Amino acid sequence: MPSRLLLVASESQKLGAMVSRSPLTRGLVSRYVAGTTLDDAMAVTDQLRRQGLEVSLDLLGESVTDLADAERATQEYIEALPALAERAPGSSVSVKLSQLGVAVDQRACAQNLDKLLVAADEHGVLVEVDMEASSVGKAILETFRAVLPRHQQTRIAMQAAMRQTLPDLQSFQEVKPRIRLVKGAFLESLETAAQDKDEVTARYKWFTTWALENLPDPAFGTHDDACIAHVRSEADRLGIDRRAFEFQMLYGVRRQLQQELAREGYRVRVYLPYGSQWYPYLMRRMAERPANLLLFLRSLIGG
């Protein structure tokens, strides 16, 4: 229940404006967000790489209502590519298609994504498409599908909780997509997505095996020990090399585990957000851990 409350709060613009202005949330924000500028993000990138970790850079922001904002966000991503390519070869950028305008004009969003992909190819940077709420999920998948034949390295996040995920994955025929398997972070109805924690974990494990057997270079975006153990044991059982898939975790979550896995020879990529629009991202992170509700309320009242 606390997590549903926080997910509802993540969609409130009023609360967002209030929380974003509060200096008291700063400590909490810095746990999950690299900073507000590209320079901040690059400094954290350097630290992470020294620990043997790869990075996926996320310019915070979502759901634009204006195509000019979508173009601006695309341009900002493109401007980040040279520094990222130079300082951290092998990195990716993670992008929300709602930020590139998918809910305003799907065709314009596809053009923005294509522009970013062409620029990313030139710099040798990979692009990962985040999955968002089911209200835009179909449009995101269609946009990804349209660019995939020309940009086969592009990765898309797929949510294990969503009932549509298996048919969606099976619908890729000629080019099998690279995916980032996640549990799913958005508020959904029971018809659309499994809600029970154990059921979601069981679904995550099932999709893990399916992805290892059927898809190229899958990424597993999770901090859950049970899910991570399942990835490891299934990869061993199937004779899949540790470097043929990757673990992905969020900046600020289970740092020690990230380093341990890297030391054991697994590829580990840290999802690293930066920018000023951190409110909805932070609230989703708060919702993932019940203890975070208290942390969040304390930071708001300055306790």
Ligand SMILES: Cc1cc2nc3c(=O)[nH]c(=O)nc-3n(C[C@H](O)[C@H](O)[C@H](O)COP(=O)(O)OP(=O)(O)OC[C@H]3O[C@@H](n4cnc5c(N)ncnc54)[C@H](O)[C@@H]3O)c2cc1C
């Ligand atoms: C790299 C990456 C990319 C993602 N991309 C997307 C996406 O595109 N679309 C989408 O819907 N979702 C995305 N998610 C979020 C995902 O859907 C889950 O909401 C999130 O990962 C929590 O699920 P979990 O598998 O870590 O398991 P959980 O059972 O939620 O967590 C397992 C353990 O990890 C720790 N933990 C988890 N979250 C936190 C936190 N916020 N703060 C502190 N500790 C925590 C706790 O110890 C917890 O017990 C992404 C997650 C990752 C790691």
